[in-house]
Amino acid sequence: GQQVMQIPQYQHVQEGEDFTTYCNSSTTLSNIQWYKQRPGGHPVFLIQLVKSGEVKKQKRLTFQFGEAKKNSSLHITATQTTDVGTYFCAGITDSWGKLQFGAGTQVVVTP
Amino acid sequence: NAGVTQTPKFQVLKTGQSMTLQCAQDMNHNSMYWYRQDPGMGLRLIYYSASEGTTDKGEVPNGYNVSRLNKREFSLRLESAAPSQTSVYFCASSELGQQFFGPGTRLTVL
Numbered sequence: 001g002q003q004v005m006q007i008p009q010y011q012h013v014q015e016g017e018d019f020t021t022y023c024n025s026s027t028t029l030s031n032i033q034w035y036k037q038r039p040g041g042h043p044v045f046l047i048q049l050v051k052s053g054e055v056k057k058q059k060r061l062t063f064q065f066g067e068a069k070k071n072s073s074l075h076i077t078a079t080q081t082t083d084v085g086t087y088f089c090a091g092i093t094d095s096w097g098k099l100q101f102g103a104g105t106q107v108v109v110t111p
Numbered sequence: 112n113a114g115v116t117q118t119p120k121f122q123v124l125k126t127g128q129s130m131t132l133q134c135a136q137d138m139n140h141n142s143m144y145w146y147r148q149d150p151g152m153g154l155r156l157i158y159y160s161a162s163e164g165t166t167d168k169g170e171v172p173n174g175y176n177v178s179r180l181n182k183r184e185f186s187l188r189l190e191s192a193a194p195s196q197t198s199v200y201f202c203a204s205s206e207l208g209q210q211f212f213g214p215g216t217r218l219t220v221l
Contacts, residue, residue, distance in 0.1 A: 006153075031208065033208065033210075035210075041214075042201060042213060042214050042215050043154065043201070043210075044212070045209045045210060045211070048209065088153060088154070098156060098169065099210065100156075100170075101146075101153040101154040102153055103151055103152060103153040104153050
């Protein structure tokens with residue numbers, strides 16, 4: 001079964017607002033990656049987090065890896081229409097050793 | 112530098128037909144992967160190849176076979192297509208963790 005869970009599944013955001021999507025694993029992750037997929041497109045790598053408690057920023061995007069390495073979050077500030085798409089987290093679980101993707105958070109931005 | 116390429120982009124099959132999805136990468140990566148993407152399910156790993164000459168099953172391998180022809184190419188074969196295999200198929204390659212995805216093949220099995 002799916003060990004990497006993402007919430008929410010859908011997120012409607014007004015342009016200019018902030019939002020956060022969360023990724024949780026039932027087991028410890030050796031690392032966590034985030035990908036973005038535009039409608040009709042393919043997943044594109046955004047970032048990888050490896051260390052417990054790690055925080056990385058890319059312009060308006062802030063990524064965090066939990067202290068226990070079982071959860072992660074992506075926070076987007078001042079959402080723009082270019083942020084539309086589905087955001088996937090993917091982690092390598094110790095039990096399997098391969099990248100396992102969450103189901104994704106689909107983001108819709110209202111102008 | 113084309114990255115990861117996939118053919119065909121779209122395909123419609125009848126139940127029981129066979130076909131091969133082609134994937135090639137020009138980044139000299141050792142690892143290559145085949146995923147399927149279904150609504151609400153994220154990406155699920157079908158097969159992967161850690162290096163030329165090796166292949167291993169992923170999470171959902173039933174009904175599929177793969178061939179790592181050389182370092183560049185990794186093909187996915189459906190021997191007898193079933194409606195449950197209707198999906199979008201992505202090939203990916205990776206080095207040092209980051210995965211690079213191809214544009215995908217949209218397959219419908221009637």
